[in-house]
Amino acid sequence: xxxxxxxxxxxxxxxxxxxxxxxxxxxxxxxxxxxxxxxxxxxxxxxxxxxxxxxxxxxxxxxxxxxxxxxxxxxxxxxxxxxxxxxxxxxxxxxxxxxxxxxxxxxxxxxxxxxxxxxxxxxxxxxxxxxxxxxxxxxxxxxxxxxxxxxxxxxxxxxxxxxxxxxxxxxxxxxx
Numbered sequence: 592x593x594x595x596x597x598x599x600x601x602x603x604x605x606x607x608x609x610x611x612x613x614x615x616x617x618x619x620x621x622x623x624x625x626x627x628x629x630x631x632x633x634x635x636x637x638x639x640x641x642x643x644x645x646x647x648x649x650x651x652x653x654x655x656x657x658x659x660x661x662x663x664x665x666x667x668x669x670x671x672x673x674x675x676x677x678x679x680x681x682x683x684x685x686x687x688x689x690x691x692x693x694x695x696x697x698x699x700x701x702x703x704x705x706x707x708x709x710x711x712x713x714x715x716x717x718x719x720x721x722x723x724x725x726x727x728x729x730x731x732x733x734x735x736x737x738x739x740x741x742x743x744x745x746x747x748x749x750x751x752x753x754x755x756x757x758x759x760x761x762x763x764x765x766x767x
Contacts, residue, residue, distance in 0.1 A: 627736070627753075627754040629751050629752065629753040629754075630670060630751065630752045630753075631669075631749070631750070631751050632668065632669045632670035632672075632673050632738075632749075632750050632751070632752060633667065633668075633669045633747065633748060633749055633750075634665055634666070634667055634668040634669070634673055634674075634748040634750075635665070635666045635667045635745065635746055635747065635748060636663045636664070636665060636666075636677060636742070636745040636748060637663055637664040637665075637666060637745075638661070638663050638745070639661050639662050639663045639664065640661070641659060641660065641661055642660050642661060642662050642678075643658060643659065643660040644658075644659065645657050645658035645659035645660075645681075645682070646658055652686075652687050653684050653685065653686055653687075654684070654685040655682075655683075655684050655685075656681075656682060656683050656684075656685070657682045658680075658682065659680065659681050659682075660678060660679065660680045660681075661678075661679045662676060662677060662678055662679070663677050663679055663745070664677070665677050665699070670752060671701075672701075672703070672704075672732075672733060672736075672752060673699060673706070673738065673750070673752070674699075674701060675699045675700050675701030675702075675705075676699070676700050676701070677697065677698070677699050678696075678697075678698040678699075678700070679695065679696075679697060680695070680696045680698075681693055681694070681695045681696075682694055683712075689714075689715075689716060690713075690714065690715050690716075691713070691714045692711065692712075692713050692714075693711070693712045693713075693714075694709055694710070694711055694712075695709060695710055695711075695712055695725075696708070696709040697709075697725050697727065697740070697742070699727070703731055703732035703733070704729060704730045704731025704732040704733040704734070705729075705730040705731060705733070706727035706728065706729055706730070706733060706738055707727060707728055707730070708725045708726045708727035708728060708738075708740075709725070710722060710723070710724060710725045710726075710742075723741055723742045723743035724739065724740070724741055724742075725739075725740045725742055726738075726739055726740075726757065727739075727740060729752075735754065735755065736752055736753065736754060736755075737752075737753055737755070737756055737757065738750055738751065738752045738753070739751050739753070
């Protein structure tokens with residue numbers, strides 16, 4: 592835009608932006624056909640016997656358990672995409688005094704694809720942390736979808752399947 596007066600340059604720039612926005616608006620009906628709305632779901636998980644017994648090792652006073660796995664049953668699923676075989680895996684460290692820190696992974700597999708996600712759990716003085724939220728990433732037919740799932744009550748699992756990925760973690764600003 593060299594050689595164009597600043598006022599005219601601003602008008603042309605704004606015109607291009609408005610034209611771009613209008614172009615996107617004109618395409619909205621076509622995009623709407625591809626947009627997938629978030630869908631809520633409910634389910635129930637029924638505990639099971641262990642399918643893999645993990646190892647236990649004490650390292651500097653910390654009991655480290657690795658590799659335990661179970662296959663709880665899934666019942667009453669309101670969205671068939673969340674039905675299938677559930678594999679629940681857990682690794683944890685038990686510190687002196689009863690505190691523990693664990694990472695739990697949920698994987699749901701069916702004929703169309705799979706969902707997988709992990710969450711940390713902390714236990715202090717016999718009480719578990721309130722972090723029972725798992726973000727699952729879709730695979731196969733569910734590629735490009737994510738599911739948020741609250742596992743705080745296995746008798747009443749709730750969640751939402753949504754298109755795309757959640758926003759990346761924000762970067763905190765530098766404070767002066």
